Amino acid sequence: MAKAKVSFVCSECGGITAKWEGKCPHCGAWNTLQESRESAAPAHRFAPLAGASPVRRLSEIEAREQARSPTGIPEFDRVLGGGLVQGAVVLIGGDPGIGKSTLLLQALASMSRVGKVLYVTGEESPEQVALRGQRLDVSGDEVDLLAEIRLEVITETLLARKPTVAVIDSIQTLYSGELTAAPGSVSQVRECAAQLTRVAKQTGITLILIGHVTKDGSLAGPRVLEHIVDTVLYFEGDTHSSFRLVRAIKNRFGAVNELGVFAMTDRGLKGVSNPSALFLSQHAQNVAGSCVMATQEGTRPLLVEIQALVDTAHVPNPRRLSVGLEATRLAMLLAVLHRHAGVATFDQDVFVNAVGGVRIIEPGADLAVLMAIISSMRDRPLPQGLVVFGEVGLAGEIRPAARGQERLREAAKLGFGLAVIPRANKPRHAIEGLEIRAVDRIEAALDILD
């Protein structure tokens, strides 16, 4: 056997180096290089299947809309962009215990009514899966089960049985006998994903790979996994609350940032079709440090409560902590607040939180974060029924957010009476029941609170 080639792969960026270093020379991350052994590939492995493909004109190629098969779970279909595409490979990641296996077993069970499905479990015994199936009340459905972690056996089974959809639970448990590395290592995960993707593309089997998430929230294993697959979904949410969100990070067959909302019940995950009021904590009366923002997730507006706590710091460098919002953005907002509104926080600890375990990545949350901070500093609640959105720029200007109209309409529907929004988002026609204050500077926005 040829001598295995040793290289080191960065788990952050997927960059390859010849020798181990503490810092990845490609992306600068520390301690992310992991050993990867590759034995020389047999010559046929990457050879084209049936001769080389000819060069063709783009305009001559018939663009066919990919047929989608719905999973039978409407919220899941929404994130997938309408259903599963034949031959697509979907990677779904999330914390342990968040409900990945549950959701996919439910989806497979409902898809088994129209086609052949296969559930490959490498983590749990068939008995455990059967027990879950009983709880989910899907034991009557025709889901084929394979308890296996050897890649070669799995690919053979896929080729022999040709299911329409197969779930691999999870990609980290698989191992290929051709590599010496342990299951879950960078080279195993990458090789197994690549092999399975090849099988999916060749045969048209739709594959759903379950992946684990590391503590800092990225998919364990190399980032290259995200490049191999067609769609990347993340499960989010607080394991302490019953709500779970599935978000599309990448989707070759649909829009990203679509959000599926589920509630975990004793009979599995149930879709929540009207989630906009889910992330508001129901205070009996208004409290200081709380501001409701109208955000937009894909095609759907959501109202989320942003909370802030500003408290005297007792250490030389005060803490800035954000849960569900970007931490670097918080530091920037505090600087803007100081420079343009004259509010200093250098001797204060600042904590901000998006209620309900939701993660907000759009900059449209800026204004709500600032309002909540000001409210907490002054220990005065914001006006009753206030809803806010808008991005704050470094010059203190308030920039518009996408789909302002829809956010406002949703807020009005849920009974909010006052909206502070960027001037560019001001609707041409009044919205019934909603008083709108359009602002273009941070100073003007804060004046409303006086």
Ligand code: TYD
């Ligand atoms: P699971 O799907 O096993 O999580 P993952 O595969 O992401 O690790 O989900 C498990 C959690 O969900 C577990 O803590 C129990 C809970 N659960 C319910 O509350 N109701 C149910 O019907 C099921 C099947 C699980």
Ligand code: MG
């Ligand atoms: Mg699981």
